[in-house]
Amino acid sequence: MTRYRVAVHIVPRKGVLDPQGKAVADALHALGFATVRDARVGRHLVLDVDASDAGAAESSVRGMCDKLLANPVTEDYEIAGVSSS
Amino acid sequence: MKFGIVMFPGSNREADATLAAETVGAEVVHLWHKDHDLQGSDVIILPGGFSYGDYLRAGAIARFSPIMKEVVEHAKRGGPVLGICNGFQILCEAHMLPGVLLRNASLRFASQWVSLRVENADTLFTNAYEKGQVVRVPVAHGDGRYTADEDTVKLLEDRGQVVFRYVDRSGNPLPAANPNGSVNDIAGIVNDRGNILGLMPHPEDAIDPLLGSTDGLGLFESILARVAA
Numbered sequence: 001m002t003r004y005r006v007a008v009h010i011v012p013r014k015g016v017l018d019p020q021g022k023a024v025a026d027a028l029h030a031l032g033f034a035t036v037r038d039a040r041v042g043r044h045l046v047l048d049v050d051a052s053d054a055g056a057a058e059s060s061v062r063g064m065c066d067k068l069l070a071n072p073v074t075e076d077y078e079i080a081g082v083s084s085s
Numbered sequence: 086m087k088f089g090i091v092m093f094p095g096s097n098r099e100a101d102a103t104l105a106a107e108t109v110g111a112e113v114v115h116l117w118h119k120d121h122d123l124q125g126s127d128v129i130i131l132p133g134g135f136s137y138g139d140y141l142r143a144g145a146i147a148r149f150s151p152i153m154k155e156v157v158e159h160a161k162r163g164g165p166v167l168g169i170c171n172g173f174q175i176l177c178e179a180h181m182l183p184g185v186l187l188r189n190a191s192l193r194f195a196s197q198w199v200s201l202r203v204e205n206a207d208t209l210f211t212n213a214y215e216k217g218q219v220v221r222v223p224v225a226h227g228d229g230r231y232t233a234d235e236d237t238v239k240l241l242e243d244r245g246q247v248v249f250r251y252v253d254r255s256g257n258p259l260p261a262a263n264p265n266g267s268v269n270d271i272a273g274i275v276n277d278r279g280n281i282l283g284l285m286p287h288p289e290d291a292i293d294p295l296l297g298s299t300d301g302l303g304l305f306e307s308i309l310a311r312v313a314a
Contacts, residue, residue: 016232017266019192068149071142071178073185074232 001050004057005085010070010077011042044080045069054082086313087112089126091156093147094118098133098169098289105289106130109305118150127312128165129156131172133225133287143186143228144174153179165209165308166281170226173273173283182276182283183241184233186226190266194227198297199264199286201249201272202256208275209311210282211248213303219256220300222291229265229285231274241274249273249284 012018020041028036047064051057058079070077088106090099092115103113114124123129136147147153153175160166160181168176176182189195198221206216214220233241241247249272253262263270265285273284288301 016187017190017230019188019190019266023192068145069141071145071185073234074187 001052003048003050003085004054004082006047006049006057006061006082007080008045008047008061008065008069008077009042009080010045010065010075011040013074013076016074042075048085054084058082086110086128086309087114087124087126088128088130089114089116089123090130090132091116091118091150091152092132093134093136093150093175095136095138096132096134096171098171098287101287101289102130102132102169105292105301105305108292109302109309111305111309116152118147118152120152121155123152123155123159126159128167128308129159131156131166131168131175132289133170133172136171136175139228142174142178144171144176144178147171147175148179157181160276160281163278163280165312167210167304167308168281168283169287169289170224170229170285173285174228176281176283181281182274183237184231184274186228186285187230187232188228189226189230189264194225195229195264196225197223197264199224199272200252200254200256200262201286202252203248204250205245205248205275207245208248208279208282208307210275210304210307212311213307217256219252219254220291220303221298222286222288222301224264224286226265226285229267231265231267231271231285233268238268238271241271242269244277246275246277247271247273248275248282249286
């Protein structure tokens with residue numbers, strides 16, 4: 001078993017009203033960052049997991065996302081990176 | 086008639102729920118989240134509060150508390166389950182009710198009195214009310230914006246599972262009367278079998294004239310009438 005560091009991005013799904021993201025976009029506009037079209041605020045999780053290889057580490061984290069870390073009704077997740085730690 | 090009120094770490098409305106149940110003449114037992122025993126409860130209440138600090142998502146972690154296994158089995162047998170505020174969030178996270186409660190559209194904690202219209206008075210939880218009746222109860226939540234996919238919302242509406250809706254004092258839906266931006270002004274829903282109710286407002290805090298309203302009592306009287314019968 002090797003220890004892997006798996007990073008996950010969890011963001012509100014497109015089409016789901018994200019008031020935090022809207023507030024951030026509005027603030028950026030107020031600061032003059034007029035090029036911002038959209039902002040969504042989610043979570044970034046970093047997990048250290050033991051697994052036989054990188055693929056197994058990623059698939060175990062996907063299982064965690066499906067069961068607990070993301071809400072399938074309103075959130076999407078993506079594995080942002082897997083590295084041996 | 087015995088109400089079992091589940092205590093999670095961070096529950097804080099259990100005393101209010103206890104008082105409401107006792108006011109209508111029910112016996113109350115408090116159930117610790119780590120136990121596996123409902124102690125013969127006829128009705129389970131998941132009270133308001135901030136179980137597990139609302140970490141990750143409101144209700145997401147309480148769902149995995151040991152006692153939830155027994156609560157799910159109780160519901161599968163047709164036993165009544167009432168989730169108030171954080172309890173509603175837990176029921177959604179546990180997939181005992183469809184949908185999810187998201188951050189209020191205003192991004193503000195909503196602590197205020199609201200008017201609710203009783204949309205379905207034929208349920209286990211609302212038979213003491215009249216259909217269309219407007220009741221006054223308080224809300225106190227930061228994550229109360231009910232959301233579900235379009236098909237689910239349509240199904241809830243078509244089947245009469247939307248039990249309470251935010252309205253103005255005269256009973257009309259109005260954006261300003263909706264404290265959190267819930268889709269279709271939904272304040273409370275039941276499952277398709279009708280034995281699980283989740284709602285964001287606090288009927289247990291509208292049981293004494295001293296507090297400004299006794300409209301919440303009807304919910305507890307409804308349960309008592311149906312379960313005792």
